[in-house]
Amino acid sequence: MEQSSPAPVVIPSSRNGAGSPLVSWKAGRWRSASKMCMHCGHAFRPWSKVLNGQVRVMQERLWNRQQFCSRSCSKRHSNPMISESVRRKVSASLKARHHRPSIQGGNGRALPRSQQALLAILGPSWIPEFVVPTRTPKGSGWPTHYKIDLANPETRLAIEIDGHCHNAIIRQQQDRRKTAFLAERGWCVLRITNKRALSLSITCTSPDILLISLMEFLSTTAI
Numbered sequence: 190m191e192q193s194s195p196a197p198v199v200i201p202s203s204r205n206g207a208g209s210p211l212v213s214w215k216a217g218r219w220r221s222a223s224k225m226c227m228h229c230g231h232a233f234r235p236w237s238k239v240l241n242g243q244v245r246v247m248q249e250r251l252w253n254r255q256q257f258c259s260r261s262c263s264k265r266h267s268n269p270m271i272s273e274s275v276r277r278k279v280s281a282s283l284k285a286r287h288h289r290p291s292i293q294g295g296n297g298r299a300l301p302r303s304q305q306a307l308l309a310i311l312g313p314s315w316i317p318e319f320v321v322p323t324r325t326p327k328g329s330g331w332p333t334h335y336k337i338d339l340a341n342p343e344t345r346l347a348i349e350i351d352g353h354c355h356n357a358i359i360r361q362q363q364d365r366r367k368t369a370f371l372a373e374r375g376w377c378v379l380r381i382t383n384k385r386a387l388s389l390s391i392t393c394t395s396p397d398i399l400l401i402s403l404m405e406f407l408s409t410t411a412i
């Protein structure tokens with residue numbers, strides 16, 4: 190029996206002129222609807238999706254209110270820093286207050302002073318924040334990589350400079366694990382305090398003197 194199959198609904202296409210006002214939004218007027226994004230200027234159309242063979246479309250009421258093509262355009266548009274004049278004002282007032290971004294150690298930040306000072310003595314064969322991938326499977330409890338404060342990949346010498354936070358017991362355990370990992374892979378790890386690094390950077394005038402002082406001074410790869 191063919192009775193149950195619904196008659197095909199003929200919907201005016203958006204391409205043959207403005208939708209007839211007689212056609213309701215759901216029945217097809219949405220197909221010819223189009224707007225320009227208030228932020229990026231791109232044309233966008235009502236949200237729609239085919240679900241179980243049926244077309245789902247956003248409500249007309251919401252479409253009438255929509256001004257932006259995407260949530261990110263809406264967010265960017267409402268951010269006052271998007272305006273050049275606002276940016277200039279903010280920048281001028283920060284400068285007037287002598288604002289400067291704080292320099293701290295760690296990921297993506299400027300190198301700590303002690304690290305910079307030693308690097309200046311050691312020379313170009315040394316690399317700060319040298320990444321050693323652990324190549325261990327996810328969930329194995331190992332980080333994806335270790336970063337060495339100062340490393341000479343050729344000689345496999347590593348200098349680790351510890352600040353205050355390295356005193357915490359958990360941090361000390363992590364440090365020992367890192368040292369063991371690097372030692373197993375042929376690295377000699379020299380670990381010194383931040384304070385010691387700064388004083389060595391003042392007293393040592395050449396890379397050799399610095400390295401000898403470090404080696405004499407330290408319990409190194411001993412774990």
Ligand SMILES: [Zn+2]
Nearest residue numbers: 226229258262
């Ligand atoms: Zn947009």
